[in-house]
Amino acid sequence: MYGRGLRPLAIVTLVVLIGGLAMAFFYAPVDADQGVIQKIFYIHVPMAIVALCGFVAGGVMGAAHLSSGDRRWDLRSYVAIHLSLIMGVGVLVTGSIWARAAWGHWWVWQEPTLVSFLVVFLLYATYQPLRFSIEDPHRQARYASAFAIIAGAFVPLNFVAVRLAQPLTHPRVLSSTGNLPGEFGVTFLVCLAGVALLFATLWKYEMASKHAAEQLRALRSRLAEAEAPGPPPRRAVPAGVGGPVS
């Protein structure tokens, strides 16, 4: 069910992403201050925005799991957080490269957005250890959802606190897209759409794979029951032979 529409989505993603990158290199003007390295902005900032939205979406899906009791929501939340974490690594690496090129240091504590992102990333890095150190699958899903809700609400709170921690006299080196000239803004939006589509495609892809694996396991166990009829029921496939769901 998750595989439906995956191919058109993947094609659209590829087109928008390549188009966005092409615009970044050939359409958007070269930054007068920083030169070509500023192009990393078109991949770094969209990835950061999408990763943060993914974290918050994971929290919302966790809340949907706890309120409905439907474990598929937990799987959705898990996949969203898992992909956001992978994107988070990309955000930190590209951010560090950009900081080195623009300000001469690999890490700049005065940039509140980058620092907030690191804190959020560190928090979410414990999501998987927490999840997989709980044996019981129902409890695992419930606790992971609770963590997703707490951490999802923590994301905006953390950004406010870290932003306020900077001395107010410190000038923001890079402000939001509001004051970007037209070509920058359009290119940025196309890149943002591309990265968001990439996230959606990967999410759908992983969900389809997990869903297929689960269905396969259900079929296998039914097959095993059919092959061994009559009492006493012999279980050819012990429970858990297929490994954990996620």
Place this chain on the structure above:
Amino acid sequence: MRAASALLRKDILLELRSRESVPAMALFALTAFVIFHFGLDRSSLAGSLAAGVLWVTLLLAGVLGINRLFVAEREQGGLDGFLLAPVDRVALLVAKALALLAFLAAVELVAVPAFALLLLGPPVWPALPQLIAVLVLADVGIAVVGTLVSALSVQTAARDLIGPLISLPLMIPLLIAATGATTPLLLAGGAAPLPLRWMAILGLYDAVFALLAYAVFDFLVED
């Protein structure tokens, strides 16, 4: 509320008799001050450095208490007994958070005077009421987040590791606000007024996590 006060009384009594958490936390805080003295190679601190050392120490001492908060309940079946009782589960949240708050207050009764004696350069007296206000607001936050994280991590196989790894990043906003509020109180040239902006952030943090804990806690003590 009667259930919560009974649970709180049980926790306090247990701590008074077994002395499991508070002495260890207080001793840890003292040791941390000594370590900071040698690590920073300073014999007196002021301003932001003093605030940072004080809060990092209190936070880490708090983590020690957080790790142990639910362990006895789980290992000795207290949680099962509680779940059999026909009371609201929020009672357990309230009782545990208040117990942790009491532990933190007891630790600070030792740690803050020790800090003033051992490391603090400027006198602590002029700004003491403001400092107590900051301590109270921050302790509420630590207690709420700590109870939540402790309930979350106690069921995991590696709870001693998972607990601090979750609680420390979650408390970074609290650390920022608490040090921001404490720094002007400990300035070398005499205390400056308490920055209300940071007190507001601390209050907001406490409120957000109290609501979150109230919403989520039910699901952490099921089955």
